[in-house]
Amino acid sequence: MGIQVGIIGLGAVGERLLHKFLEHPETEVAAICDANGERLKTFQEKLPDVQFYTDYKSILADAKIDLVYVAVPPKFHHQIALEVIRAGKPILCEKPLANSYQEAVEMAEAAKKAGVVHAINFPTPYSSVYPILKDKLESGSIGQIKRLELHMYFQEWPREWQHNPWIAKREQGGFVREVSPHFLQVIIDLLGPVQNVYSQLTFPEDPTLCETGIIAHAELQDGTPILINGLSGVGQKEHLAFKIYGDKGVLSLVNWSQLVEETLETPNTIIPTERKDSLLGLIDELVKALKGEPARLVNFDRGIEVQYVLEKLLGHSVE
Numbered sequence: 335m336g337i338q339v340g341i342i343g344l345g346a347v348g349e350r351l352l353h354k355f356l357e358h359p360e361t362e363v364a365a366i367c368d369a370n371g372e373r374l375k376t377f378q379e380k381l382p383d384v385q386f387y388t389d390y391k392s393i394l395a396d397a398k399i400d401l402v403y404v405a406v407p408p409k410f411h412h413q414i415a416l417e418v419i420r421a422g423k424p425i426l427c428e429k430p431l432a433n434s435y436q437e438a439v440e441m442a443e444a445a446k447k448a449g450v451v452h453a454i455n456f457p458t459p460y461s462s463v464y465p466i467l468k469d470k471l472e473s474g475s476i477g478q479i480k481r482l483e484l485h486m487y488f489q490e491w492p493r494e495w496q497h498n499p500w501i502a503k504r505e506q507g508g509f510v511r512e513v514s515p516h517f518l519q520v521i522i523d524l525l526g527p528v529q530n531v532y533s534q535l536t537f538p539e540d541p542t543l544c545e546t547g548i549i550a551h552a553e554l555q556d557g558t559p560i561l562i563n564g565l566s567g568v569g570q571k572e573h574l575a576f577k578i579y580g581d582k583g584v585l586s587l588v589n590w591s592q593l594v595e596e597t598l599e600t601p602n603t604i605i606p607t608e609r610k611d612s613l614l615g616l617i618d619e620l621v622k623a624l625k626g627e628p629a630r631l632v633n634f635d636r637g638i639e640v641q642y643v644l645e646k647l648l649g650h651s652v653e
């Protein structure tokens with residue numbers, strides 16, 4: 335029998351991971367919970383062997399569940415994750431880990447105290463470009479790093495396909511909260527902690543709505559500057575780029591999956607890579623961790639580091 339997975343929150347992202355857990359040869363989906371019973375109905379017929387619940391406590395009480403995946407909106411991560419951890423269950427939590435710095439700290443402390451496997455769904459480290467990017471940085475192929483830049487440009491936010499009630503709201507939505515954590519995790523993973531964050535956000539008049547722009551400055555430990563730039567409502571297709579400027583070349587991670595290298599001799603070379611499913615890669619690592627083997631997971635400690643920078647970008651206190 336494969337690893338028995340319980341899913342809490344079957345929205346857009348929960349559904350994405352549901353298919354990956356069903357596809358992976360070593361995991362089985364045993365139970366799914368969503369507070370919206372109507373949403374569950376559309377899956378019940380197709381998945382007759384899965385238990386469906388509208389109360390997540392039923393998943394926590396189910397002794398056969400080996401791993402709980404929490405994919406509810408950000409402001410519910412903390413409460414539900416703490417209960418999963420208290421039930422002694424390994425946990426995969428959606429990003430951003432929490433909805434405040436303090437919540438993230440509490441979640442990481444609880445997970446470590448309980449001794450459960452704890453991971454966050456940051457797929458980029460399992461993508462085919464990631465090891466190449468890492469190798470290039472480690473081998474010094476772009477020379478001394480002078481500056482990092484993150485560009486997040488959206489034709490509209492929420493994007494046309496995002497229909498949930500929270501993603502446009504200041505309380506737990508916005509592209510800074512939704513998109514930047516992926517890149518903050520990449521920066522911290524590849525280049526170390528981020529400090530000295532100064533951020534300027536632009537908001538619409540309606541105080542309930544999320545930011546429409548960000549211009550921020552931060553630094554790596556050695557003072558290397560990081561510029562963070564984001565805007566919604568611009569007349570171009572969505573463009574996401576994380577750029578690392580070195581004195582011998584520039585590496586860019588563009589629209590999540592494309593790695594581009596530029597030097598004086600070779601302008602704009604797209605690095606060819608094999609196609610690889612990063613979510614299946616994440617599940618491979620979770621399976622290893624649950625078997626007690628060494629695994630490459632982004633854990634809740636990293637979640638705290640990312641949350642620290644995220645909250646600073648959002649202008650929130652991190653005390």
Ligand SMILES: NC(=O)c1ccc[n+]([C@@H]2O[C@H](COP(=O)([O-])OP(=O)(O)OC[C@H]3O[C@@H](n4cnc5c(N)ncnc54)[C@H](O)[C@@H]3O)[C@@H](O)[C@H]2O)c1
Nearest residue numbers: 343344345346347368369370405406407408428429455498
């Ligand atoms: N890792 C990634 O690449 C990635 C991408 C997008 C979003 N996310 C994150 O995934 C999470 C979910 O995002 P989404 O777009 O799927 O949101 P969504 O609103 O589409 O889905 C959330 C689901 O959770 C359910 N829910 C809410 N409260 C619940 C509760 N107490 N018990 C059970 N179910 C409950 C809702 O009914 C809804 O179906 C968010 O934290 C978001 O930031 C991650």
